[in-house]
Amino acid sequence: MKNYKLLTPGPLTTTNTVKEEMLFDRCTWDNDYKEITQKIRTQLLELANASEEDYTVVLMQGSGTFSVESVISSSISKNDKVLIVTNGAYGERIVKMAKYIGLNFVQYSIAYDELPKEEELRDIIEKDSAITHIVMVHCETTTGILNPIEMVADLSKEYNKTLIIDAMSSFGGIEIDIQKLGIDYLISSANKCIQGVPGFGFVIAKLNKLVQCEGIARSVSLDLFDQWKEMDKDGKWRFTSPTHVVAAFSKAIDELIEEGGISARYARYKNNNRVLRMRLKEVGINAYISEENQSPIITTFLFPSEQFSFENFYYFIKEKGFVIYPGKLTDADTFRVGNIGEIYEEDIQSLCNIIEEYMGVVTK
Numbered sequence: 001m002k003n004y005k006l007l008t009p010g011p012l013t014t015t016n017t018v019k020e021e022m023l024f025d026r027c028t029w030d031n032d033y034k035e036i037t038q039k040i041r042t043q044l045l046e047l048a049n050a051s052e053e054d055y056t057v058v059l060m061q062g063s064g065t066f067s068v069e070s071v072i073s074s075s076i077s078k079n080d081k082v083l084i085v086t087n088g089a090y091g092e093r094i095v096k097m098a099k100y101i102g103l104n105f106v107q108y109s110i111a112y113d114e115l116p117k118e119e120e121l122r123d124i125i126e127k128d129s130a131i132t133h134i135v136m137v138h139c140e141t142t143t144g145i146l147n148p149i150e151m152v153a154d155l156s157k158e159y160n161k162t163l164i165i166d167a168m169s170s171f172g173g174i175e176i177d178i179q180k181l182g183i184d185y186l187i188s189s190a191n192k193c194i195q196g197v198p199g200f201g202f203v204i205a206k207l208n209k210l211v212q213c214e215g216i217a218r219s220v221s222l223d224l225f226d227q228w229k230e231m232d233k234d235g236k237w238r239f240t241s242p243t244h245v246v247a248a249f250s251k252a253i254d255e256l257i258e259e260g261g262i263s264a265r266y267a268r269y270k271n272n273n274r275v276l277r278m279r280l281k282e283v284g285i286n287a288y289i290s291e292e293n294q295s296p297i298i299t300t301f302l303f304p305s306e307q308f309s310f311e312n313f314y315y316f317i318k319e320k321g322f323v324i325y326p327g328k329l330t331d332a333d334t335f336r337v338g339n340i341g342e343i344y345e346e347d348i349q350s351l352c353n354i355i356e357e358y359m360g361v362v363t364k
């Protein structure tokens with residue numbers, strides 16, 4: 001197989017040093033391994049600006065969705081009601097979970113290229129006093145739109161609601177001051193902006209909320225409370241842990257810190273994204289999300305013409321060493337380019353050169 005770099009929202013391109021951590025088979029029972037888990041949990045708290053007195057970290061096997069479902073099914077009881085904000089497929093996936101679990105919920109659905117509005121949210125909350133929880137996706141990876149967590153966090157505080165944020169594709173790439181915002185549960189995974197490999201997710205949880213979750217879970221394997229209780233003793237996971245992924249993740253966090261922390265990574269991603277949007281615009285490929293609402297993570301682009309074939313485009317680019325993503329919209333023909341991972345401006349410039357060449361080939 002020919003090598004390529006991933007310009008997708010995860011799994012993404014990782015460093016060789018991260019991959020090399022997986023060449024040794026570690027014992028889950030051994031102290032050295034359990035210490036890696038504990039180190040990761042401490043470092044994640046630091047990255048989130050959260051204190052050990054108020055917050056804790058729970059790692060959960062599976063892809064990111066498993067961690068989202070773990071929070072949704074372990075923290076919202078039969079007597080609660082959750083307001084789910086949706087402007088993309090990941091928000092809608094949470095609605096699907098709510099239906100499967102049988103939760104009381106209300107959906108605030110907005111167009112995929114629009115942000116939730118404060119007045120509308122306020123109206124829903126004020127008219128429905130049964131609402132106890134609010135869930136929102138931070139960066140909707142469907143389009144790359146960045147939702148306003150400050151606004152929603154302020155409302156959650158004002159109305160005393162429990163706030164759950166799916167920050168899967170943003171945590172580690174965008175600074176999120178969890179404690180200051182008062183987020184109760186923040187969910188992300190190993191293979192997004194921390195630049196690890198896929199295999200587990202994590203939840204940064206407010207302790208005074210998590211301790212109330214005993215017995216709420218509808219699934220043994222996704223029981224967030226039980227997972228925390230076991231892991232918090234000494235770093236031993238409840239069931240088989242993804243040892244290779246955990247070791248690689250530990251290295252990935254160290255590399256994030258070496259890079260200069262989240263602010264430095266944000267600057268790199270932001271620049272990648274700026275160059276990408278600018279150069280594609282020059283060849284007539286426009287972004288779906290307006291610049292002020294665009295995340296520095298992933299961008300959705302409209303097809304430049306009706307004859308445009310994503311399939312041809314994709315293989316042309318893959319042949320030259322990059323892999324991009326198909327679009328996920330039903331009302332417009334789009335493709336997506338992620339700019340997170342071990343990706344630098346020179347990679348983005350190379351990609352744009354390839355795309356320029358392609359556009360020249362098909363239009364001239």
Ligand SMILES: *Cc1c(COP(=O)(O)O)cnc(C)c1O
Binds near residue numbers: 010064065090137140
């Ligand atoms: C990646 C992602 C998820 C999780 O997806 P998995 O495929 O289960 O890892 C959830 N929410 C958002 C916003 C994401 O970007």
